[in-house]
Amino acid sequence: MKIATWNVxxxxxxxxxxxxxxNQTKPNVLCIQETKxxxxxxxxxxxxxxxYKVSFYGQKAYNGVAIISSSxxxxxxxxxxxxxxxxxxxxxxxxxxxxxSALINDIRIVNLYVPNGSEVNSEKFFYKLEWLECxxxxxxxxxxRNEPLCIVGDFNIALEARDIYxxxxxxxxxxASNQERKALSKALGNDLKDVFRIFESxxxxxSWWNYRTGAWxxxxxxxxxxxxxxxxxxxxxxxxxxxxxxxxxxxxSDHAPVICEIAWPPSPNExxxxxxxxx
DNA sequence: ATGTCGAAATCGTTTCGA
Numbered sequence: 650m651k652i653a654t655w656n657v658x659x660x661x662x663x664x665x666x667x668x669x670x671x672n673q674t675k676p677n678v679l680c681i682q683e684t685k686x687x688x689x690x691x692x693x694x695x696x697x698x699x700x701y702k703v704s705f706y707g708q709k710a711y712n713g714v715a716i717i718s719s720s721x722x723x724x725x726x727x728x729x730x731x732x733x734x735x736x737x738x739x740x741x742x743x744x745x746x747x748x749x750s751a752l753i754n755d756i757r758i759v760n761l762y763v764p765n766g767s768e769v770n771s772e773k774f775f776y777k778l779e780w781l782e783c784x785x786x787x788x789x790x791x792x793x794r795n796e797p798l799c800i801v802g803d804f805n806i807a808l809e810a811r812d813i814y815x816x817x818x819x820x821x822x823x824x825a826s827n828q829e830r831k832a833l834s835k836a837l838g839n840d841l842k843d844v845f846r847i848f849e850s851x852x853x854x855x856s857w858w859n860y861r862t863g864a865w866x867x868x869x870x871x872x873x874x875x876x877x878x879x880x881x882x883x884x885x886x887x888x889x890x891x892x893x894x895x896x897x898x899x900x901x902s903d904h905a906p907v908i909c910e911i912a913w914p915p916s917p918n919e920x921x922x923x924x925x926x927x928x
Numbered sequence: 929a930t931g932t933c934g935a936a937a938t939c940g941t942t943t944c945g946a
Contacts (some may be wrong), residue, residue, distance in 0.1 A: 658946085659934055683946090685935065710935050711945065765946055773945090805946095860932040860946090903933075903946085 650754060650913040651676040654801035654874055656762070656857075656904035660684040660715070663902055664692055670895060671699065676908060677719050678753055680760035682803045684713030691715065706749040714749045714760045714802075723752040729783045732790040741776070742783055750791075754913060756882065757791060761802030763833075769826050777805070781832035788836055798879040800841060803857075803904060805873055806833050808843075811852035812872040824873060841877040844909045845889040856891050857904045865896055874907045885912040885919075 653676040657663040660681060671679060684691070684707045696703045696717050706727045707713030716722060728748050729738045747762040761784070766777035791798060806829045810816035819825050845854070855870025864870065878886060889909040896905045912919075 662934065683934095767946085862931055900933090 650678075650756075650911050651908055652678045652680075652758070652799055652801065652876065652911065653906050653908040654680045654682070654760070654803070654876060655906035656682040656803040656874060656902060658683050658685070658902040658904065660713075661686055661690075661692060662900070664695055666895065666898055666901070668695060668699070670892070670906060671701075671717075674892070674906075674908060678758060679717040679906075680758065680801045681715050681717070682713070682747075682760070682762035683711075684715050685710055686713055704749060704751055706746045708746045712746045712762060714747060714762050716749055716751050716753075716758060716760055718751075718753050720754050725749065725751045729787045732787050733783070737786055738783055739779070742780060747780075748787075752796065755797065756913065757794070757796040757798050759788075759791070759798070759800045759802075761800065761804070763803060763805045765805050766823050766829065769821070769823055769828075774823070774828075778828060778832055781829070781836055785832075785836040788838065788841075792838065792840065797882050798841065798877075799882060800837075800877040801875070801907075803874050804833060806830060807871050807873055808833065811850075814853075814855065814869045814871065824871065837877060840879050842880075842883050844876045844878050844883065844886050845872070845891070845907065847883065847886055848889050854891055855893070855905075856907055858896055860903050865901075874904055876907055876909050878909075878911070882911055882913065885915055886910070887912055 686707050687709050691705045701717050702722050703717045704722050704725045705715035750759040764777040764780050767773035807813045807825050813819050856872050856874035858864040858870045887910045892906045
């Protein structure tokens, strides 16, 4: 099973690039962020024509998330309020459409667009920290349900020095501050693992290059798009790659897709071996 | 400090967010 995440920076502007990439890559599930479109204007048919189902949670101009899947999409939940009660999610958090989740092949897929935060200690920065505290509560609820978890998205945070092209200069700044890193690490807890780091420990693997400053040409990138898996899925993970070539397209998104492959559902053989190990 | 994008409103240039 191939699960991918991609911040497309407007699904309508990027539609043909996304369809081309899907045609080449054939993901089972593609989670997209920054769709920047009202639900009534989402280009549903472009995906259903290719045999995919689609669920979305969007708004005009900003934000917006969607799940596109070849298997049926079940128990779709919108926003943090899909799991938390109203007192736990403030109105300003509810107003930005950044969270959608669903059960697909018995995996709870969560698609996130974490706020950018603008500058450390700005109003938007504190919004980001509040949002991450909500994420912590949200993932706590999910963790109690015994579903295999796959949390993907644009996290707008590089958790480690090796995830940034110039850590000396950039650590401590937005997307690499201690406050953001601590808040995200707390939200993720101990069970969820960044599947990319299971297969690749070196630096210089990026998923985002700023449109400004010739970042792509200089390879000045950040790895801020992640796929986190709970243990039973990590055990079945086979690969995790960043398709950076899409960043070289004409009129590209500033983000590249990240895709992981998981042997799922596990073969009957493996299930037997697992139960044997219990004895 | 700034570069470039995408979308919306103020409709052709400006503003916001990233």
